[in-house]
Amino acid sequence: MSEVTSSAQRESGYQVDTLLVKAHGIAAFVTLLIAVIFGILVSLQFFLPDFAANLLPTWGRMRYAHTQGIMLGWLGNAFLAFLYHAVPILTGRPVTSHKLGLWLFGIWNFAVMLPGWVLVLAGVSQPLEWAEFPLPVDAFVVLGFVLAAAQFLPPFFRRGIANLYVSSWYIIGALIFTLLSYPMGNIVPEFVPGAAGAAFSGLWIHDAVGLFVTPLALAILYFVVPATTGRPVYSHLLSMLGFWGLFFLYPLNGTHHYIFSVIPMEAQMTAIMASFLLGVIVIIVVSNLMLSQRGSGLIPRDIGLRFVSMSVVFYLIVSIQGSLQANMSLNQLTHFTDWVIGHSHLAMLGFATFAGIGGIIHAWQRMPDARYNARAFEWAYWLLVVGIGTMVLDLTLAGLVQGGSWESGAPWLESVRESRPYWIVRSLTAIPITAGFVALFVGMTTGPRGAGADAVERVRQQQAIQQVAPELSDGGTSHVSSPARLLGMSYVVASVAGVAFFVFSVSLLGELPRRMLEQQTVSMAPQNPLPLTDSELRGRDVYAREGCAYCHTQQVRYTDADIVRFGAPTLAWEGRFDFPHLLGTRRIGPDLARATATRPQQWHFVHLYSPRAVAPTSIMPSYPELFDGSPEQPRQEARDLVAYLETLGRARELAWPEGEVAAKAAASDNMWAQMSFSAPVLNAHPARTQPRGQAPAFGTPAAPELGLQLWRDNCSGCHGLDGRGNGSASAWLQPQPTNLSVREYTSARLGDILWNGVHGSSMPGWRDQPAANLAALVEVVHGFYQEELTTRATPELLATGARIYAAHCAECHGVNGAGDGFAADQLAVLPTDFRSERPALEENIRVLRNGVQGTPMAPWTDRLSDDEIVAVAHYVREFFVRENSVPEGVGQ
């Protein structure tokens, strides 16, 4: 084991490769600006969903490009820039090779970032969070990490581990552990299906932050603070306690991304507990860093230290937030909401980015030929603090609003409507944030060369620098005592233990859950599971490449709110064909785990082609490229995608309820599985059509203005603003939306339709709307009907009509016109109940002449004469039983 920096090496100078510091520094900001632009475009489409839709790649693809750009492009380059500055100083030795550095730079930016972006934007990606670049690019990422290890680790090994400073530990740890965790998170889920794959994925989501981003950010913090203040860190003991605590506990946090999922509760509880302990460790780390800055003031004069200081504050907030989020009661409220998005922005754009900027500025100040614009850096700091602080606060509040809305059982689009102001504010914060990043870039590329050193000198003259305590300054370098040797040994033991602990975490939170879930699958799955067809598999690929899982989860959680809204919680075997899993960690749209048989195919086509045609307030991106100019002309990809959507929850539907009996017995004392089996309904989707009847009393209607608003927001897309059935989606739907101005309904019938929907048509149920809202909608529909002035039919005409009706119509519409003829139950769309619905005479004639497309109602012109059509058109109107406008109870 060699000794620490020798005086000879000091005299020969620390060989910082400034060219590579500059190269990675500039690349960091270029990739950052590109990634931020993707982020801004993504954020704009939250409230302007059609913004530049024809010009830009789809929302999901840009989201992929945004997250990977921030993590690998920006932070990866920023950390590499800093390492080229820090490692020679920490080790007293140059990095392995300049040439190797050029290769690393080239691979990182031109074999990882550039093709990675091009591929995800072209639709070649991996639907895993923080692992979106496809596998071929992953290979180059791993190669990049191998080169980075080869570049930066040998100086540490040559130096030896005696008196190794905490930043060195973090750098070594990050390089080794990322090499272990990256393949685990990016490759394993491709081969382990469903929730078991998600267990590995969850580990990577946290390891990406905990074993790559955080250690390197902390290495910067522990480097820049003493380097700028001129004083050693407050306590090296606490820093090392933090180091080992973080490396032991971070890998155990991953499963907290899937709390209340089907992943075994033992793994979830371990992650929750580890998250809490991690919070304690972070408080130790932050206290140490804050004490190390004492005397520098709340806003340090040195701009590099100022960024670092704010990074420490962000680290404290984000870590406490993370620990709290893992708590089950808070998780129940905030998971899947923008709270989590705020949290991840605070981690990546707050803590890590501020550390990265601090590190780069620190290095920049010490490069004699680097340009340095102090004024631009000042601007950048304030713009970024204000921008990121506001964004995180805004998203946190949005998360609470969304979580509250979901728990209250309000209609899904209500949470979207309530989120809109927050999403606008979030996009507005992009102005100071982008300006801040541009200012940073300006700071690094303009101004006098070498001015950074002057800035450092000025600050030094202004603040008293406490010199290193002389009695300790050489302790341990001249002799190695017995306890010291013991300590050296303990570091080696701890290093081995660190790797062992990583393996332990993967075994405990990845492999063990995988086995348990596999066991559950074997014992509870149907004997002959229905695999996905080729078309459905292709549809799954479309779903994955467009990033649908970023907005729609595929897991009904084991919570009351989820059971009420979506149905029975997802069992392990339901995802047995999911390679990789698509469980998702965010809900902007509703969960799709039980999407099967909820909407007709045509509705899906229209919804994909032009979402706001069928749901005017939806923010779903449109996918016209899946069609040949119209939803009536879907391309194969659209057909595949809809076929895939129809598979979501299908296997469980087929097993329910008979198949559940055996599974329930197999589950025996598995409390969570029993919770799934005891759900009142398998698919509780409020839009799913149901048989007629069973609608509750709606009571007093809400205010008429609210009724009209509800109509505009929910119904006008199909039925049109005036109820004439001429909404923007009407031409694409079969049967076409009803023209409500030519039909008189009883309130009971309207209540029935609103509650149950109309099976076989695109008219969904609206059971998530409060009863008062539904009552208000009933009133709105009544208002559309225009009483017609028709001459009364003569008794002879009615007699003719009765005869024809009995001969041709009664078998479907029933003898009494109640829509309950003997053939009715066999029809895809139930026949009209003329007792509760009275079409205008002209409408009846039109229907008899033309039929109703998309229903079994055929044209009758080939079998009935015009007079007979008129007679029967008159006759069916006689069945109608008018009632008082407001129903006492619409249930039949």
Add this chain to the structure above:
Amino acid sequence: MITNLIVGLSLAFAVALLLANWLVPTLRRQIEQPKYTFQEQLQHFDKQHFDKQRQDTQAKVSDQATRSDKERTNETR
């Protein structure tokens, strides 16, 4: 069970480290030593860097002074 083990191990590790640090002064010295070594390395780097910078600046200043002296001498002549 496993969660208890993790909590127990983490606490035991932390307590052992703190106790060792408290009870064995030589060990404490050794644990804290890297921060001083690092500080020395930083000071040497800064000295090397800033000295070079200062030398460069001084060289520039003296160059300018020599040049203006020469110019002044030429003008006087």
